Amino acid sequence: MKKLIYLDNAATTKTSPEVVSAMLPYFTEHYGNPSSVYGFAAANKEVITKQREIIAGVLGAKSNEIYFTAGGTESDNWALTATAEAYAAKGKHIITSKIEHHAILHTCEYLEKRGYEVTYLDVDENGLVDPKAVEAAIRPDTILISVMFANNEIGTIEPIAEIGRIAHEHGVLFHTDAVQAFAHVPINVDECNIDMLSASGHKLNGPKGIGFLYIRKGVKIRSFIHGGAQERKRRAGTENVPGIVGLGKAVELAAASMQERMDYEIELRDYLIDRIEKEIPYCRLNGDRKKRLPNNVNFSFRFIEGESLLIMLDMKGICASSGSACTSGSLDPSHVLLAIGLPHEIAHGSLRMTLDEETTREDVDYVVDNLKEIVAQLRSMSPLYEDFVKKQA
Structure with a gap:
């Protein structure tokens, strides 16, 4: 078997042996x-x-505020559609950001077709939502604000506590898609002023097909799946007991090792970023340099196509991605990279690498050494790069 270095943990993680055993x-x-x-x-x-x-x-929640779902996408859909229905008498205005996961964006599009109005907030060049812009967008008929805890592509961690505080000051519910952040960074729903939170098991070494939606007590949200009386009559269907056990075990393990894992991943992440910036010219780090997930590295490389880069990395046994796994079949550049201001031609040459606690410094060195060669090889075949070099001469 050829060497395998897995750097796509934002897409999914390996289910840990302890979870499988449980x-x-x-x-x-x-x-x-x-x-x-x-x-x-x-x-x-x-x-x-x-x-x-x-x-x-x-x-930092109550146990009766946790509702099990089939994963992050269902949790996001439930939070938005059921809240929209339940609070329609107050208004039909929702606020979100332009860099949300498509589980949020496509649900917002669905709601727009049904008479709701959605404000899509801009982000800065690092992918940060401005809390002042959130407050400025609030109207008397605003019923929900949904801003992700951390971006799945560029890793930027949003000012969630401040956004949540603003939402509550204006009497608006606040939801956050925390699929990439939960159990990777500390989250306290009271300190962050969160009313609803989505999470998924397979992003934290748990099984696929299981997740949860945290719903603060008192939030008037309706059922999303109708049928039986499971999940306190809010989510029908026979419970996925093995999945729920696996999720619980994964959360328990992740929480116990969180700080140690964060410290390790941040050190390795910064080492990877530093080597790429020093050794590969004409590249750009995407996302905030410090306010980012511990394991996330996202670069754009000028004059190359991301798809070719991924194929050649795969030939070296390196698994990475160009962005969200949910849009890997799309030829369009990442909506996240376009939202932070990258032109199409640079957004197309992007690479996301997401580490875990099993990634080693030797793995990172192997990746960078091969990445340097591959980027150089692809640029040698690029007419755009050739023209650029001639102009620099």
């Missing part, structure tokens, strides 16, 4: 439906409650 009994031994009344099955209801408590403890 899940396995709930497929073959403790397989009862938690809604059944007999003891064998009802015991699983207690198991689910325990996982809620673990997650709530990490967020």
Whole structure:
């Protein structure tokens, strides 16, 4: 097997062995439906409650404020559509940013077709939302503000606490898509003034197909999936017990090692950034240099195509991406990179590398050494680069 260096942890993470071990009994031994009344099955209801408590403890929330979903996309959809329906009598105006995940942006488009009005806030060159712009956009009919905790492509961490404070001062609900941030950086829902928060298991070494939506007590949000009385009558469907157990275990492990992991990833991240900036000319670091996720590195390389770069890296056993995995089939440049002001031709030459605690300095050196050669090779075939060099001569 060829060498494999996985640097696409923002797309998904490896399910940890401890998580798999915790899940396995709930497929073959403790397989009862938690809604059944007999003891064998009802015991699983207690198991689910325990996982809620673990997650709530990490967020500084109450266990009955955690609602399990199929993942971050469902949680985002639920937060926006159900809130829009529940608060339509007050107004039909929503505020979000131009760099949100498509789970938010496409849901906003869906709501616009149904009579809601959405304000899409600009961001600065580092991808930061200005809290003053949030406040200026609030109207009497504003019912929801949704700004992501950290961007999935460029890693920028937003001023969430301040945005949440502004929302509450104006009596507006505040939701944050924390899929990339939860259990990677500390989050306290009270300190950050968060009313609703979306998260997903497979971004933190948990299983795919499971996530949750935190809903602050008192928020008048409606059901998203209709049917049975599961999740306190707010999200119907037989609970994914193995997935919930896996999510709880992943959160428990991530919380226990969070600070140590952050310190390690930040040191390695900055080493990777430093080597690229020093050794590869005509590149640009995307996202805020300091206010960014510990494991995120995103660069644009002038005069090359990101797709060619990814293919050649893959031939060297290096897994990375050009942006969100959810838009990997699109030929259009990243909406995030365009929103921070990059022209199309530079946005097309972008590379996102996301580390984890298993990434080593040797891995990073191998990546940079190969990246230098590949970028040079691709530029040698670029007429644009040839013209640029002639003009510099």
